[in-house]
Amino acid sequence: MTTPLKAPRRLAALPRDARDTLFLLCVIAIIVLPQVGNLPWWCSALTAVILVWRGTLAVRSLPLPGKWWRITLLALTLGATALTHRTLLGRDAGVTLVVLLLALKTLELRARRDAFVVFFLGFFAMLTNFFYSQSLPTALAMLVALLGLLTALVNAHLPVGRPPLLQSARMAGRMALLGAPIMLALFVLFPRMAPLWGTPSDAMTGRSGLSNSMRVGSVTELALDDGIAARVKFDGGKAPPQRELYFRGPVLSRFDGREWTFAPSQVPANLQVQGEPVRYEVTLEPNQRPWLLTLDAAIDAPLVPGMDPPRRTAELQWMLQQPARDLLRYHAESYPRFRSGPQAWAPGLAAYMRLPSGFNPRTLEMATQLREDPRVVQGGNVELVRLALERLRTGGYSYTLEPGVYGEHTADEFWFDRKAGFCEHIASAFVVLMRAAGVPARIVTGFQGGELNGVDGFWTLRNSDAHAWAEVWQTGSGWVRVDPTGAISPDRIGAFQRLAAPQGVLAGAFNAVNPTLAQHLRAAWEAINNGWNQWVLNYTQGRQLDLLKNIGFEAPSLQDLIMLLLALLVGASLAGALWTLWERSQHDPWLRLLARARARLQRAGLQLPESTPPREIARRVRERFGAEDEAAQAIDDWLLRLEHQRYSAQPAQGLSQLRTEFARLHWPR
Secondary structure (H helix, E strand, C coil): CCCCCHHHHHHHHCCHHHHHHHHHHHHHHHHHHHHCCCCCHHHHHHHHHHHHHHHHHHHCCCCCCCHHHHHHHHHHHHHHHHHHHCCCCCHHHHHHHHHHHHHHHHHHCCCHHHHHHHHHHHHHHHHHHHHCCCCHHHHHHHHHHHHHHHHHHHHHCCCCCCCCHHHHHHHHHHHHHHHHHHHHHHHHHCCCCCCCCCCCCCCCCCCCCCCCEEECCHHHHHHCCCCEEEEEEEHHHCCCCHHHCEEEEEEECEECCCEEECCCCCCCCCCEEECCCEEEEEEECCCCCCEECEECCCCCCCECCCCCCCEECCCCCEECCCCCCCCEEEEEEECCEEEECCCCCCHHHHHHHCCCCCCCHHHHHHHHHHHHCHHHHHHCHHHHHHHHHHHHHHCCCEECCCCCCCCCCHHHHHHHHHCEECHHHHHHHHHHHHHHCCCCEEEEEEEECCEECCCCCCEEEEHHHEEEEEEEEECCCEEEEECHHHHHCHHHHHCCCCCCCCCCHHHHHHHHHCCCHHHHHHHHHHHHHHHHHHHHHCCCHHHHHHHHHHCCCCCCCHHHHHHHHHHHHHHHHHHHHHHHHHHHHHCCHHHHHHHHHHHHHHHCCCCCCCCCCHHHHHHHHHHHHCCCCHHHHHHHHHHHHHHHHCCCCCHHHHHHHHHHHHHHCCCCC
16 A cells, blocks of 8 residues: 555656656646536536546556547447437537547656647646636646646757756746736737637526516525625715615516516606616626616616627616627616606506416405505505514514425415515515505515625625615606615614525634624625626726727727737737847856856856867766756766867858757756
């Protein structure tokens, strides 16, 4: 049995080919690991088996499988992919094939040519991670994978001796740092031209916190989901009170006794706004839905760069021409004080009083009793709403995520039996009561409240902030927002309190030691993620043109962007060429190369005066490290050829070759 202390020694004693193969297999595992959740289970399992199999063959110096083994595995791979995805084309099938082909290629990893194929397949497989997620953790994982692949690539170009992997990693890191300015310039200035720019999205990828229907009990699942739906930044940091933050989503008016669904409004919006507007910017997460979240109520269309202007429905909801498949950032302006809908009775309001027959008989009876109450007879619909809310406040009702499974008569069970529910139970029962009493009413879904991140000043809307409230129609006022959940649980509306799932052991331990530590850590991490979203994922063509304006372009265009990028690249190339010429003019390149060799040997403990010629250095290398040592022989030969090159007929050509060989030598440590 191999102990943990003996394992590093065994790895160090492995032949170079086995060591390099194991390192490359580890890099491939880093590339594939983030994809496990997106790949079929059999693909992940088969990839793991192949990588372990290949590693075992390398460690034990066993022969690689024959051609028929590889052909059989390839045929099984193609067949399983076709059965799983019903095609060999498309994003999901393509990624599955790339991952499996990358793993299968390691089974014929014999020569450097095969290694280069694996490297480039690895680079492509690394990019496929961004087809599913462009988050900061994914980017960091792929940065590690990139450095690993570069290290393996550099190591493959050092065929002599046994160079340490750390030496190759340092060289790969220097290469990445030297290329970073060019990558930054390309990122900032390379034109974003949809749909060529970006990553493809499948129609069913992503998940929305809302939908255009609401079955009683469905929003409960969202309350336990802490995923982020959107982030909001108010201009000047002036946000309305938290209790007024109602972000409007789908409006539901058709009821079949169990489920509320959307139905087009038969009455005009008739939106009238008052007071000062609230201006803000929304960063909407991909949700595969065509609607935009806006504060109640937005009279002007939100500004969505790169997309057709959205349209406003009669229900005051803003709709895109296509689903939001990617991160969206848009500016909007809303008026917290507004009126909407007809001010006097209109025939279309009758649709908001319909109820299915045979459901909730006790609620209908209660509505009749309320309608006959003298206070309602005198005060009308306003008094009816007040009495219903008073019943919710004082009738022993509670706000909970676990009200139990409701039966056929959901409103009856809420009002008379369970007296407990989540926002959709409460809103549904309230609207049924209003309609039974002859008051037009409908359900509005969306998000309420949010959480202010003290690190970056953004308000975070989570799926747990998903909410349902009611709108009732009143003569002279139109549609009026009524949130019956606030009557039962004011903390749900007026403060930052939400029902949450039970904490795990780790989260409970964190809160026991320092109750605010986990909250601060999450706020800091979300601020970093938001910065990534704002400045990297949402760096659009509009922001590129704004950058040109800031540096002096009056009316920037794509042509200006391309010309500036070309000018920078040409300037950088000329600067590099001039620097190389200047450096060569200041120093004898032959002496500089000899000095580099002398410095490498001095680090290995061989002290050499600056005047020592190459032939003398070669003799001392043989004495110090042994004439039979393979690496010492290579250095000896290189030093002798360096001395011969000094007097050759074509010194420049020979020196270039020696400089290339110098980087491949395995220098003693």
